[in-house]
Amino acid sequence: MKLKITYNIFFLLLTCFIIKGCTEPYILETNTYEEALVVEATITNELKKQEITLTKTSRFEDKETKVESGANVFITDNTGNHYTFEEEDGKYVSTVEFQAIPEREYRLNINTLDGRTFESSIEKLTNINPMQSVTATVEPKDSLRGVAIRVNSFDPNNQSKYYRYEYEETYKIVAPKWVDTKAVLNNNGSISFIPNRTDIKICYSSKKSTELLLENTNILNEDRVNFLVRFISNQDYIITTRYSILVKQYVESLAAYNYYKTLKKISDSGSLLSPNQPGILLGNIKAVSNPNSKVIGYFDVASVSTERIYFNYIDLFPNEPAPPYYTDCVEFCYADCEIYAGQCPCTHDTKPGVREDLATDAVRFFLESERDFWVNTPCSDCTTFSSNIKPPFWID
Numbered sequence: 266m267k268l269k270i271t272y273n274i275f276f277l278l279l280t281c282f283i284i285k286g287c288t289e290p291y292i293l294e295t296n297t298y299e300e301a302l303v304v305e306a307t308i309t310n311e312l313k314k315q316e317i318t319l320t321k322t323s324r325f326e327d328k329e330t331k332v333e334s335g336a337n338v339f340i341t342d343n344t345g346n347h348y349t350f351e352e353e354d355g356k357y358v359s360t361v362e363f364q365a366i367p368e369r370e371y372r373l374n375i376n377t378l379d380g381r382t383f384e385s386s387i388e389k390l391t392n393i394n395p396m397q398s399v400t401a402t403v404e405p406k407d408s409l410r411g412v413a414i415r416v417n418s419f420d421p422n423n424q425s426k427y428y429r430y431e432y433e434e435t436y437k438i439v440a441p442k443w444v445d446t447k448a449v450l451n452n453n454g455s456i457s458f459i460p461n462r463t464d465i466k467i468c469y470s471s472k473k474s475t476e477l478l479l480e481n482t483n484i485l486n487e488d489r490v491n492f493l494v495r496f497i498s499n500q501d502y503i504i505t506t507r508y509s510i511l512v513k514q515y516v517e518s519l520a521a522y523n524y525y526k527t528l529k530k531i532s533d534s535g536s537l538l539s540p541n542q543p544g545i546l547l548g549n550i551k552a553v554s555n556p557n558s559k560v561i562g563y564f565d566v567a568s569v570s571t572e573r574i575y576f577n578y579i580d581l582f583p584n585e586p587a588p589p590y591y592t593d594c595v596e597f598c599y600a601d602c603e604i605y606a607g608q609c610p611c612t613h614d615t616k617p618g619v620r621e622d623l624a625t626d627a628v629r630f631f632l633e634s635e636r637d638f639w640v641n642t643p644c645s646d647c648t649t650f651s652s653n654i655k656p657p658f659w660i661d
Contacts, residue, residue, distance in 0.1 A: 299322075299559060300321055300322055300559070301321070301322045301559030301560060301561050302319065302320075302321065302333060302375070302377065302381070302383065302558070302559065302560045302561070302562070303319070303320045303321060303322060303333075303560075303561050303562060304317070304318070304319060304373075304375070304383075304550055304560065304561070304562025304563075304564070305317065305318035305319075305320075305562070306318075306373055306385075306562060306563070306564045306565065307515070307565040307566075307567060308340065308365050308371065308565070308566055308567075309364070309365060309515070309566075309567055309568065309569040310364050310365050310366070310367075310390055310393060310568045310569065311364055311569060312362055312363070312364040313362055313364070314358050314359045314360075314361070314362050315340075315348070315350075315358075315359045315363065316356050316357065316358050316359075317338055317350055317356065317357045317373070318355070318356045318357070319332065319333035319336055319338070319356075319357060319375065320332055320333055321333055322559075322561070332355050333377060334352060334378065335352070335377070335378035336352075336357070336375055336376060336377045336378060337374075337375070337376040338350040338357045338373075338374070338375050338376075339374050340359075340371055340372065340373050340374070341371070341372050341374065342369050342370060342371050342372075343369060343370040343387075344369060346363075348360075348361070348363055365390040365566050365568075366390065367389075367390050367393065368389065368390075369389065369390065370387045370388070370389055371387065371388050371389070371390075371564075371566050372384060372385055372386070372387050372388070372564075373385040373550070373564040375550075380554065381552065381554055381555055381558045382552070382553040382554035382555075383550055383551065383552055383553060383558070383560050384550070384551065384553050385549050385550045385551075385564035386549040386550075386551075386564070388518075388549070388564055388565070388566040389566060390566050390567070390568055391425070391515075391516040391517060391518055391566070391567050391568050392420070392422075392424045392425045392516050392568060393516070393568040394418065394420045394424075394425040394488075394516050394568065394570075395418075395514075395570035396416055396417065396418050396512070396514045396570045396571075396572050397417045397418055397419055398416075398417045398572070399414065399415070399416055399417070399494075399510070399512050399572045399573075399574050400414070400415050400417065400574075401413070401414050401510075401574060401576045401581065402415070402581075403499075403581050403582070404496075406496050409496075409498050409499075410498070410499050411496055411497050411498040411499045411500075411501070412496070412497045412499070412504060412508075412576070412581060413493055413495075413496050414432075414493070414494055414495040414496070414497070414510055414512075414574075415491055415492060415493055415494065416430060416490060416491075416492045416494050416512055416514060417490065417491055418489070418490035418492075418514060419487070419488065419489045419490070420488035420489075421488075422488075423487065423488040424488070425482070425488055425516045426481065426482050426483045426488055426519075427479075427480075427481055427482075427483070427516065427517040427518065427519060427521070427522035428479065428480040428481070428482075428490060428492070428514060428515065428516060428517065429477070429478065429479055429480075429514075429515040429517050429521075429522070429525055429567070430474075430478035430479075430480070430492065430494050430512060430513065430514055430515070431473070431474050431478070431512075431513045431515075432473070432474045432478075432494055432495060432510050432511060432512045432513065433471060433472070433473045433474070433510070433511045434471065434472055434495070434503070434508065434509065434510045434511075435469060435470065435471040435508075435509045435510075435511075435656055435659070436469070436470055436503040436504065436505075436506070436507065436508045436509070437467065437468075437469055437506045437507040437508070437659075438467070438468040438469065438470060438502075438505075438506065438647045438651050439466060439467055439505075439506050439647070440465065440466050440467075440468075440643075440644060440645050440646060440647045441590055441594055441644055442594050442596070442640045442644040442645045443461070443465070443466040443645045443646070444461060444630070444645065445460060445461050446458045446459065446460060446461055446630060447459060447460075447461040447629045447630050447645070448623055448628075448629060448630035449623070450620055450623040450624055454620060456619070456620070456623065458630060461629075461645075462646075464648075464653050465645075465646040465647060465648045465653060466647065467647070467653065468647035468648060468651035468652055468653050469651065469652055469653075469654065469655060469656055469659065470503070470650075470651045470652065471656070474495075476529075476532075477525050477528060477529040477532070478492075478494055479522065479525055479526060479529060480492045481522065494512055495510060498588075499582060499585075499588065500588045500589065501588055502588045502589060502590055502591045504576075504578050504588065505578055505587045505588050505590075506577070506578060507575060507576070507577050507578075507661065508575065508576055508577075508578075509573060509574065509575045509658075509659070510573065510574060511571060511572070511573040512571065512572055512573075512574075513569055513570070513571050514569065514570050514571075515565075515567040515568070515569050516567055516568045516569075517565070517567055518567075520549065521563060521565050521567065524546070524547065524548055524549075524563050527546055527547075528546060531546065546561070548560075548561065548562050548563040548564075549563055549564055550562045550563065550564055573658070575660060590644065591643075591650075592641060592643050592644065593641060593644075594640060594641065594644035595640075596638035596639065596640055597638065597639055597640075598638055598639060599618050599619045599639070619639065622639075626642055627641065627642060628640065628641060628642060629642050629644075629645045629646065
């Protein structure tokens with residue numbers, strides 16, 4: 266997860282999904298700036314190259330997140346293993362694949378380029394409890410009708426209790442007004458019609474969750490989860506054709522869960538001036554070489570399970586009209602149709618405005634009943650806002 270962090274009232278409000286904290290109460294002030302190290306660190310029981318992100322707090326007016334570069338980052342365990350991380354594309358990636366193992370003890374160590382040293386508390390892998398299923402069903406929610414995507418999980422030993430969820434959704438987009446010809450503006454101002462590209466009709470877009478999704482079964486009679494991880498209105502164009510979601514379930518320790526819960530409350534409070542003051546954000550990382558060095562972060566060692574599902578709109582909403590496209594796709598023409606009493610010629614040479622719009626690629630040609638109609642470009646070319654590269658995991 267990428268973060269944009271500021272050191273004022275909006276600092277914690279904008280970081281509602283970061284995984285970090287501090288070992289001492291850290292009072293934020295809106296009229297001062299004090300640099301702090303921000304740590305994103307979750308290792309799991311997946312065998313892979315683990316990733317850690319180090320950034321710096323920034324002022325509200327800063328437009329980019331500052332990366333903590335040149336640090337020496339490594340994780341040790343109680344069996345003598347030493348896992349080194351190397352800087353790569355703005356984050357730190359382990360040089361070898363490894364996975365967290367039950368009962369083993371892990372500690373994160375960070376040595377910054379300017380001589381500061383930080384370390385986490387010793388953490389163990391949480392209970393391993395894979396998801397049972399991810400389902401998509403048609404349900405109402407807040408007066409809306411749509412698709413409810415739920416996670417089902419059960420721990421018969423009642424040892425998991427605390428859960429965090431992430432998802433990445435991917436959806437197929439079909440340009441609704443694609444045709445096999447398009448208009449182009451020539452250098453001399455004339456308009457020609459040429460064969461249209463076929464690779465601009467179908468696209469795929471992906472988005473990751475940006476909020477903390479937490480569940481707690483501690484007060485229930487059994488450790489059973491039926492969690493609504495995502496709700497999509499049936500009028501949302503992202504499910505018009507085919508939709509897929511990859512859900513991740515993390516089993517968290519009580520300390521990690523409380524950290525995320527506090528962070529979520531802070532992000533939901535809306536303002537530092539709100540009467541809802543959720544408390545101090547405490548993590549498990551501390552400064553070693555200089556106690557005055559500020560650090561925000563939580564070193565999380567969590568078991569994880571993943572599941573991907575697909576569905577088609579037509580399967581969940583048979584015989585129902587598809588959701589509207591994300592932008593207006595009504596055909597139009599440049600002629601002054603009112604003077605033609607309903608018999609608008611709508612030819613491409615009727616008004617100079619069409620050339621101006623073609624020059625900026627605002628319109629493309631659309632042929633209807635032997636008359637020249639036009640349509641906004643995104644309606645005929647989905648690559649204007651999405652990608653026509655099919656994801657390697659995609660199944661039609």
